[in-house]
Amino acid sequence: MDKPRIAVWKFASCDGCQLSLLDCEEELLDIVGAVHIAHFLEASSRVETGPYDISFVEGSITTAADAERIHAIRAASKLLVTIGACATAGGIQALRNTRALGDLVQAVYPVPELIEVLDRSTPIAAHVTVDAELRGCPVSRQQLLEFVAAALAGRKPDLPEVSQCVECKRAGTACVMVANGTPCLGPVTRAGCGNLCPRVGRGCYGCFGPVEGANCVALSEQLDALGLNGHAIAALYRNFNSGAAAFSEEAARHD
Amino acid sequence: MTERKITVNALARVEGEGALNVRIRGGEVEIVEFRIFEPPRFFEGLLQGRDATEAPDITSRICGICPVAYITSASQAVEQAWGVEITPEIAALRRLMYCGEWIQSHVLHAAMLHAPDFLGLHDVIAISEVDPELVTTALRLKKLGNDLMEVIGGRAVHPINTRVGGFFKAPDSAEIVALLPELEWGIAAAREMALRFARFDFPEDACDYIFVALVHPEHYPIETGRIATSTGLDIAVDAFHAHFMEEQVARSMALHGRMRNGSAYLVGPLARYALNRARLSDTAKQTAKDCGLNEVECNPFKSILVRMVEVQYACEEALRLARAYVPPDPPSVPLTPRAGTGQGCSEAPRGICHHRYEIDEAGQIVTATIVPPTSQNQPQIEADLERVIRASLALDDAALQWRCEQVIRNYDPCISCATHFLKLSVERG
Amino acid sequence: MIDPVRIPSALLPRLFRVVENCPELSDVSTLAILPVDGTLDAGRPGQFNMLYAFGVGEIAISISGNPSDNSALLHTIRNVGAVSGALCALREGATLGLRGPFGTPWPLTDQTGRDLLFIAGGLGLAPLRSAILQALAMRSAFRSISLLVGARSPSQILYPAQLADWAGGGALRLSLTVDRAIPGWTGMVGVVTTRLERALEGCDPANVSALVCGPEVMMRHCCLALEDMGVPSSAQWISMERNMKCATGSCGHCQFGPDFVCRDGPVFRWDRIAERLRIREI
Amino acid sequence: MAESYFLTDPRRLLEDWLSAGWRVIAPLLRDDALVPDILHDPDALPRGYTDQQAPGRYRLVPGDSERWFDAVVGPQGWKRWLHPPERKLWSARRGETGFEVTPDTEDWPATIFFGVRPCDLAAIARQAEVFRRAGDPAYTTRLAATRIVAVNCGRSAETCFCASMQTGPGARSAHDLALTEIEGGLLVEIGSKDGTAMLEGRALPTATPAQVQQAALRIEAAATSQPRAMPAKIAKRLQEVPDDPHWEEIASRCLHCANCTAVCPTCFCTDVTDRTSLDGKTAERWQRWDSCFSLDFSFLNGGPVRSSTAARYRQWMTHKLSSWHEQFGSSGCTGCGRCITWCPAGIDLVAEAGALAKGE
C-alpha cells in the first residue's frame, strides 16, 4: 500500500496542537516512515498539492479568508480531522463570541478600523464536514499517535467517549471534588488528557470539552453546593471549549 | 527600470502565519513589509472581567511553543499586584521548568526548523536522510526539555500544574532525580550540536542592534530580572511601558514594538547573550568561544549558535537546580486578591515577554497589556531584511527568497505569539 | 513458588486460515476457514465464535455452516464497521484469530416429531443455516420443516441458490418475503409477521417449534404473533445480540437482564425473556 | 472461636512480614485519602485519622491520635490490585505466513493485604466468584498468593450500610487474620492455618475475655450506628419497576460519570482494545475497566442499546442489587457505601433503592 499522504493546516490557534505532533519525539521517525507528510508548513518548506488522505486541521475560523480556505482543504482531503479545542469548539478565542467585537478590538488595537475579522470564532465543523475530532487544549500526544496508528491499521481509533472521572479512577486518583471540595469539570468533560489536573490535585478545567450528553445542569448544582457563585460557575465553563454547546449554554444560565 | 518581483505565499518553519512584501526597483529596496496576518485573538480583551488567577492559563494559549513564558510572566504580574512573594523553592522550580521550555523550544527551532536553511534542505525529515544522528540527538534533547516540563508542569504544551503563587503539587524528588542522567547527557549533546552548527556557512552580516534583555546580578536571565538595553538603560520590569511602546501598522495584525524614541530594538538570544554573557557558565562560555561567537555577536545568522549555547546552559542550570531540588512545601503561597496593578516579565526563548494587569478589588482583571517578543522584534526584522537584501542583490530570485526566509527564521518568530502564516512576496525591479 | 498470573485460554485466539472468501451480497461475505494447526471444533448450530482481525479487533460471528462438515468452518459476515470490514476483506490464505465456540445452541435434538418453523430476517439466516442443515440431515425426525425468510429487498436475500435447492428438493417448505419489491419480483411482499399464517399452514400450532433469528423487533413481533396463533411460548427460540467483548461472561457488556448473552444465550427460549424484551433500553 | 491474642502495635507485625520478604499492601495516605498501596516502611501506616463521609463528600481529618483504624473505607477497594484497571491480554506479531499470538503473563509476589475491611472481604469473594465462573484464572491466582489481614470496623462511616447487607462490620468471609482495635492495642484473631503461620515467631499474649468482649461490643456499636439500611426485598422489587418514573428523576441528577462503578469494589466490567505499532507489525490486546455508564458499553448496530442515563442507571442498580443474585448467587453490593460517598452528585444508592421500594 502507498503511504497515506498527510497534511497539517493551521487556522486561528496557538500552534500547540501541531507542536504536539512534533513533540512525538520517540515516534516521529516511525511516523515519517509510515506516512508521507505532504503539507506541514510549521515543519517543512516542502509544500505539495492535494489530494491528501488525511488532513489534520488546527485552529478556528475567524476571518472571511479562512472561511473560504477551509472549503478548499475539505475538497482536497479524504479524511478531515480537527485537532484541538480551537478546531473542534472554537478555542479560547471563542470567548469573544459572547461579547461585542468592537469593544474587544478597541481594547487591543489603537486603530480598530484596520482589523478585519468575523464576529465569531467558529469551529471547523460549522463550515465543513469533519470526519473525526481529536479533543484537547492541546490534543493529547497519545491520542494523536493512536489516531495515526489506528488509521494505518484500519482500526477504529480508541478515543473513549467517557468522562474524565473514568480516567481519574483508572489512574487511582482520589476525586478532588469529593475529597477536597475542589470544583471540577471532570464529570462533564471527555476523557483523553491522561488525567492531568486531578492528578495534581487540581479540578479538571474542561480542556477536552464536553462529554456526550454532559449533564452540566446537575454538575452546576453541585458546584453551587460547594459555594461557587454564578460568575465563578460560568467562568469554569467559559474556557478553551466555551464554544461547545453544552458549555456555552450552561455558562449562559449563570449570567 | 523594471521591477523585480518574488512572491512566496507561505513562509514555512515558523510558528504562525505571516507574509513578506519586498519591492526592489533599480537596485534600491523600496518596500520591505513583514506582515503578520495570523488572525488576532484579542487576548487582552478576553481577559477583562476574568479572575486574575485565570490569566496564566488563558494567556498560555497565546502560544503553544512557549506557554511557560506566558504562564510565568502572567503569574509574576498578578503576584506583584497582590504583593505576593513566592518562596525560593517555588522560584527554583519555576526556573527549572522554564529551562525545559528553553531546551524544547530552542532545539525545535535550531535543529528542526532553522538548520534546514543552512543545509539547503526543506525539513528535518530531509536532514534525517543525510544525517540521522543529528536528528536523533535533536529529538532526544527536545524530549529532555519536554520531560522537564511534563514532570513539573504536568504537560509540555500548556502545563496544568502551575498557578499564581506557585504550583498545585510539587513533583516528587524521585521524579526530578530521575532526570539527572539525561540532563548530564544533554549538556554534552548540546555542546556537540553547537559545534556541529558552527561549521555551517554563515552569511556575512552585522548590525548595530539595540539589544534589550533581562539582566540578573547572579544568573543568566530566564524567568526573572531587570530590563536592560545595550544603550545603557537598566530599569525595573514595572518601567517597561515608560520606555517601550507598541504601534499599530496597517499591514499587520500584530502591534510593532519600538523604543519610545522610535528606534527598533532586538530581543532574544543575541540580546540576552550580549548583555549577560558574563553570567553564562564557564563551560557554556567555552562553547560560545569554540563556536566562534564574539563576546557581543552582531551577525543575526549566528543566533542559531547562541540558541545552542543557551541549550547547553539550560541543561547545566537544570542539572544544578534538579540536584538542589527541595519540593516546595506548601507548593504555592496563599493569595489575597486586592486592587492594584502588576507587571511581570520573563525571557521567552524568543525574547522578553511582558505582562501588565490592572486588577480590581474583587480580583478581576480590568485591563491587560501583553507584549510578546515577536511583535517587539518586528521592526528589527524588517530592518534586517532590508540590509540583507541590499547586500544580496546579486542573488537570483530563488536564492534571495531563501535568504529572506532565513533572515526571518533567525528570529525564530513565533507569529502565534505576535498574534499568526507568513506570506512573502518580493517584487524587484 | 508462586504461579505466574495467566490470562484465561478462552481469551487467547487460535490461528485460522481463510480457505475461501465467498461474496454473498454486496456487503456480505462468507469466510470458510480452517485452523492453522490442530483440529477443528465445528461447534453446534446457534453457537458463535469470536473472530479477530489482526490489529483491528474482535467480533462475535455465528457459525453458519454445516455442523457435520469438517472440511471448513463457515462464517457469514456483514461489513458494518472496522472489524467486520477487515474480516470481509480477508482473502484466501490470510490468517485470522478465533476463539470459541461459545454460547447456547438451537435445541434441535429436543424437537423430534415436531413441525419445525425457521424464521429468518435479513442476516438472521446465517446462524439459522447451520440449524437448517442439521435439521435436514435428520429430516425424518421432524414432522415438517418450514422456512420463512424475510429480506429488505430481493437483492438482499442471503444464500439464494441454496434456498432454491432446499425448496426445489422438497426437503422444506420455503416462503420468501421482501419489504420492498423491485420490478420482476413475483414473490411475496410484506414483513415476515404478515406471512406467519401461511408458513404455519397444515401444522397444528401446538406441535410447532419456532426458531427465529433476525432484528430484535422482528423477533419480538414474530414470537408474539406465533403465541397468538397458538404456538406455545415454550416452543419458540430466538437468538439475541448484544455488544460483546469477552464471550466468557466477565466483560459485562452483553448483559440482558440477569443473562449474559454470550453464556446464557445467544439462543434463548422465548418464554424466558419475553417479558424483558418489552422493557425499553434494557 | 479459636484463640485470640493481644497486640499493642501493628507495626511490629508489619516489620516481621516485610523482613520476611512479603509485599505488604495497606491503606496509605495518598493525597487526601487512604488508598491501598505498597507499604515499604511500617511507619508509613497512617495513624490518628478518621473520615467524614456523606453523599458526595469525603474528608480525611485528624482523629484520635492513638487509633490506627478509625478511618474506614476510602475511594478504592482492593479491586485495583486483584482486577487491575488495565491488563495486557496478549500481543501478536505479524510474520511471513500470518501472525503469532503470545499471551501475557505477570508475576504476583507473595502479598499481604493489610487492613481489609469486612465489606471488602465480601467484595473480594464476590469478584472471585465472577472470575471463577468466567474461567479467568488471573484473579484466583493472585488471591491464592495473597494473605489477608482483615480489620473489623469499630467505627462506621455515615455512608456504610454493611450491616444491612450482612457483610460487616465484623469479618464474615475468608481472611487469615482479623484485627479489631481495642483499648491500648489490637485484638488479633486467627482465621486460617496461614494466619497461624503468619504469627509464627511472635509470641503474642492471649487476649483476656474482657478484651474479646470489648472488641465484639465495638463492632456491634458500629453496626447499630449505621444510618442506612438497604430495603430487604430490593432484589425482587427492582424486577418489578423497570418503567418507574423515578429512574428519570435520578437521571436528571446523575452525571453518568461512572464514578460509582469505578469505586464499587465488585464492579468488574471491562472493555478490550487493540493497540498497534506504526509499522503495522505488532498488535496488542488490552483489557481495561469499563462501565455500564459509558455510552459505548452497549453499542450495537450503530447505536447504544442504553442511550438514556435513566436506562444506564437502572442497569447499574438492577445489576448490583438484583440480577447479581441470579448470576452469582449473592448481591453485587456489599454495603461499603463508596458509590454514595464518591458520587460527585451525591446520589445515594440506598435512598434511591428506598424510593423505588416505596410503591411496594
Ligand SMILES: Cc1cc2nc3c(=O)[nH]c(=O)nc-3n(C[C@H](O)[C@H](O)[C@H](O)COP(=O)(O)OP(=O)(O)OC[C@H]3O[C@@H](n4cnc5c(N)ncnc54)[C@H](O)[C@@H]3O)c2cc1C
Ligand atoms: C452472538 C452474536 C452473533 C453474531 N453473528 C453475526 C454473524 O453471523 N454475522 C454478522 O455479520 N454479524 C454477526 N453479529 C454481529 C457482529 O458481531 C457485529 O456486526 C460486529 O460486532 C460489528 O463490528 P464492527 O467492528 O465491524 O462494527 P462497529 O459498528 O464499528 O462496532 C464497533 C464494536 O462494537 C461492538 N459491536 C457492534 N455491533 C455489535 C453487535 N451487533 N454485536 C456485538 N457487538 C457489536 C463490537 O465490539 C465492535 O467491534 C453477531 C453478534 C453477536 C452478539
Ligand code: SF4
Ligand atoms: S477529580 Fe474531577 S475528574 Fe476526577 S473523579 Fe473527581 S470530578 Fe471526576
Ligand code: SF4
Ligand atoms: S454498590 Fe455501592 S455500596 Fe454497594 S458495594 Fe458497590 S460501591 Fe459499595
Ligand code: SF4
Ligand atoms: S450515580 Fe453518581 S457516580 Fe454514578 S454515574 Fe451517576 S453521578 Fe456518576
